Amino acid sequence: MSAHGHVSSGSSNNGSQYISTTLDPEVAAKWNQPGQTTVTFDTDDVIPDVLGNREIIDISTKEKAIAAGLKQPAINFATSSKEVLIVGHVPADSIHIIDLKTAVTKTSDCPQ
Numbered sequence: 001m002s003a004h005g006h007v008s009s010g011s012s013n014n015g016s017q018y019i020s021t022t023l024d025p026e027v028a029a030k031w032n033q034p035g036q037t038t039v040t041f042d043t044d045d046v047i048p049d050v051l052g053n054r055e056i057i058d059i060s061t062k063e064k065a066i067a068a069g070l071k072q073p074a075i076n077f078a079t080s081s082k083e084v085l086i087v088g089h090v091p092a093d094s095i096h097i098i099d100l101k102t103a104v105t106k107t108s109d110c111p112q
Helices: 003-008 025-031 062-067 074-080 100-109
Strands: 019-022 055-058 083-087
Touching: 003 074, 003 083, 019 025, 025 100, 062 074, 074 083
Parallel strands: none
Antiparallel strands: 019 083, 055 083
16 A cells, blocks of 8 residues: 555555554644553664565655655645654564653643
């Protein structure tokens, strides 16, 4: 599946190799459902999956989304979510659970 196909299909992206992530804790908080855990990790820690695939596609801005082959309305979806697509495996010791209430407060307090 292409990055465009993944973003266009939204939450029903059956068969997609991509993991959707966001750069923005406020976006994570918006989509978080009761019982879900939100985590953070460094993309430098992503290793190839069992098939040897590793890819990080930052589509968080219009320019980056266009460069990755996205078309409208997927460009708007990706940029509004500040999305970064991941193909690969994140080792367990690289994953850190975060408290979204604290993360959003800290981010919101930062000057823009």
